[in-house]
Amino acid sequence: MTTALIRVACLGAGYFSRFHYEAWRRMNNVELVGAADISIDRAASTGLPAFSSLAMMLEAVIPDILDIITTPPTHLEVIRTALQEGVKTIICQKPFCQSLEEAQTAVALAESAGALLIVHENFRFQPWYRCMAQAIKEGLVGTVQQFEFRLRPGDGQGADAYLERQPYFREMPRLLIHETGVHFADVFLYLLGMPDGVYADLRRINPSIKGEDAGYFIFEYANGCRAIFDGNRHLDHAAENLRMTMGEALLEGDRGSLSLTGDGTIKYRKFGSRELTILLPGSGSQSFGGDCVLALQNHVVAGLQTGSLIENQARDYIAVMNLEEIIYRSAAEHRKYNVETFVR
Structure with a gap:
């Protein structure tokens, strides 16, 4: 039986995002469907369908996973927007949100929407x-x-x-x-x-x-x-x-x-x-941290496809x-x- 590809869209195209995009591209069970960034040029540089905002990207496609690769001040509102548009799995970079209170709000919103919220804690x-x-x-x-x-x-x-x-x-x-x-x-x-x-x-x-x-x-x-x-x-x-x-x-x-x-x-x-x-x-990999970004992303996709326990869920990350x-x-x-x- 063929397993359907997991469609992934990414928000953010800054310094660290290249490790995310590169890792997603190496996964044969994933299809990248879009990149959004406040700089449309940066988004376009990924080679994916490019958007200047999350809202515009979600008008075009609702991904299976939204990968948030932006700074903490943006996290709560983009999580709120994604949930309102029906995204059911979100991975969010750390530091997660601007404060413990914001993080708790994000967790409550995700649970209310029946969505899975994961923190990209890769070490x-x-x-x-x-x-x-x-x-x-x-x-x-x-x-x-x-x-x-x-x-x-x-x-x-x-x-x-x-x-x-x-x-x-x-x-x-x-x-x-x-x-x-x-x-x-x-x-x-x-x-x-x-x-x-x-x-x-x-x-x-x-x-x-x-x-x-x-x-x-x-x-x-x-x-x-x-x-x-x-x-x-x-x-x-x-x-x-x-x-x-x-x-x-x-x-x-x-x-x-x-x-x-x-x-x-x-x-x-x-x-x-x-x-x-x-x-x-010793690792000969030139990717970040022994390829830990790929390892985390593989872990999440495997969890979605097999039902295995996914680590780094946001509720647990509150600790x-x-x-x-x-x-x-x-x-x-x-x-x-x-x-x-x-x-x-």
Whole structure:
């Protein structure tokens, strides 16, 4: 039996959108049916039927999936518009909406319309974290006691930091965590579950930008495990492509440990041994994050076609946004917060 193609339309044709379009084109069960952008020239550059607004595109075609690849200030209204026009599956880039309140409104609107709303949180789909999850599931590391990720993209130095690739970073009042660290909050949830406590310390090093560009947060778990994000956009790590993994990680359990290096290699060392076993070889892919955009999109389409559970549904992602808020509150007040009792 032949499975019908999933029709996908995209809103947005800016910097990161090229990874979305490129991934959709590589999927043989997908048909791209349109691109919309406030710049009709950018939309036309995709080679798809081009529109200058979402409304105009939805007048021409109602896709099976609308892929929103725009900035947070647009999210709530375009989600509202898409739902009103009958779109039943929406993938929305992160940061998701402008606030927790807007995100909750978007979730309520989608559920009222009987639609599926998914956040494009792609780091958990990077192959090294899927490998780590499998190793934990198989008991290779035993009980996890600590996981640390050191973010070192090396792109934050100097008066012209971020200008070449993502200049809007410079004006964001919340940068390190809101734009990047939130990925790792989600990775920690994916690998270890919801923490009980959160402590954070954030700072701004580069005076040419508005938001924080260095700091750390710690997730504490009831079983004694700790997950540590240590981020500094001024420093680098040993990798040909600093954006492949954006840093290095070490996950340690009572039976063994897993290490992630900048080329995407996962090495396993059994407790008490010096021998290293490669569980995942380094990635030669030049696509973003080990092709995690393609992995996420494949995951969503497979879920629609087979009925399997789809990760990153917006209702679940509210928990990640709440953790982000706790991180900022902890850093501002120099205190640890209990997640269960946190009231925003």
